[in-house]
Amino acid sequence: MSDTNNNIHTISILLQSWYPQHKRDLPWRHTSDPYLIWVSEVILQQTRVEQGYDYFVRFVRKFPDIWALASASEEDVLKIWQGLGYYSRARNMLQAAKQLVNQFEGVFPSDFEKILSLKGVGNYTAAAIASFAFGKPHATVDGNVSRVISRLFEVQHPINSTEGKKQLQSVADQIIDPVHPGIHNQAMMELGATICLPRRPKCEECPLQTVCMAHHHHSVASFPSKIVKTKVRDRFFNYFHIMHEHETFLRKRIEDDVWKNLYEFPLIETSGQVSLIEISDEEKFGKWFSKSHSLQFEHVVSMKHILSHQRIFAEFYRVKTEESIDHLPDLSFIKIDMADIEKYPVSRLIHKYLERFFVE
Incomplete structure (x- = not known):
């Protein structure tokens, strides 16, 4: 992998120039409310945006704030979640809402470590809330971002390996724009979701084409690499x-x-x-x-x-x-x-x- 410092400034400029004209119009992008951002990020884990959109609307209509969610029964939460799968997400959200009420008086903390202490919240979700809601420079690394970084810098480690995850997070932390971290993160995620696709990536439309090592070496199809999944x-x-x-x-x-x-x-x-x-x-x-x-x-x-x-x-x-x-x-x-x-x-x-x- 080449020295990322050579491309950090260029990547930030290109991303933030591209994003406003090409982002999808999604309801959670019109708010800085950490609760709504949290709900959207949890729903979108393992879920396509097209499916998650309706669930998000129904969920926040039923539970419009932390207090409403914290006072709900588990059956009510699971009923709203029905059909979305990975039901531990819904159970964890309910427990986290109770934590927010009991430990933080119903106010979402802005500190990354405190956000990370919430039930079911991992590094990615904590980084998303910290950067989108509070402007904190924490890089989000989901599947889409992993793919983008892997191709940009020809990351050799499998992206689902311990070494690969550490390397991807390290690079993401280096290239994030500390002044506009939320926009940077959103742009990286949007690029992976709409342009830098797993199959048939739209390289000709990519704003980072000129700084992408995999594109330069005609090796886009080789990245990212993954460890074979466990047997079904x-x-x-x-x-x-x-x-x-x-x-x-x-x-x-x-x-x-x-x-x-x-x-x-x-x-x-x-x-x-x-x-x-x-x-x-x-x-x-x-x-x-x-x-x-x-x-x-x-x-x-x-x-x-x-x-x-x-x-x-x-x-x-x-x-x-x-x-x-x-x-x-x-x-x-x-x-x-x-x-x-x-x-x-x-x-x-x-x-x-x-x-x-x-x-x-």
Whole structure:
């Protein structure tokens, strides 16, 4: 990697000249409110802007400030978050809001280390809040910025390695404009999101083309390098949507697993794809259904749901019964009116099933 000092001043000038004419018009860019900036940054983690936009609008409409969020129930927060995935983000935000109320009297701290002390807030989010809201010279390094820096300076270390992350942060800290850190960070992120794309980057439109080492050496496609991800785990879920008139059963997932604290139908997880006859041999199946009569099982749909390190293969069965079931032997289930199911936060997988179910 060449000496970054040669290009620091040029990069800042080029970025800040390009950004005002090419930035996307997004609501969180019209505010210096640290709460709104925090909400937007957390929502946009692992989320496309197109999807995150609507969630941001709904979230701040429901929880317009720190106090409103801190006083909310976890179920209310998860319900607003439903379908966005990575639900630990929402749970952490709720805890952080309580921290802000209890430790900082409901006022967002401007100090980087204090922002970093909030639940779920890492270096990137703390830097974003510090620079966007308070004008502090802390460089934001997300996936987009990592790609830009990697190509600008031909960073050899994989960007997801410890060495690579340290190097990228070091370079980002060197090239940030201390006078206008917020604009600089926004411009770097926007460049990565719209121009310096993972595939088919628009080098001919890039304002940093003249100072980009990878472009100069015709090696853009070689950067950034990454360590191969861990193996994806396959899981097999069999859901039972029990129906008696307008009633059904739900259970909250409380284990440290996917979709913690979200609700779902009775579930039997198996080691592979199995038939209903094979599932009927499972202990849970006998426990739930052996004492009931006139049950009708109908396979409704098969669904595949992709998570970061898991693939969920789900089978949905409707279980119709003419007799009322007061409770399931497993007391963790609650009986609800189907009309009230919208009140319960569920995973995107269950939500997709319900969308299909209500259409039919």
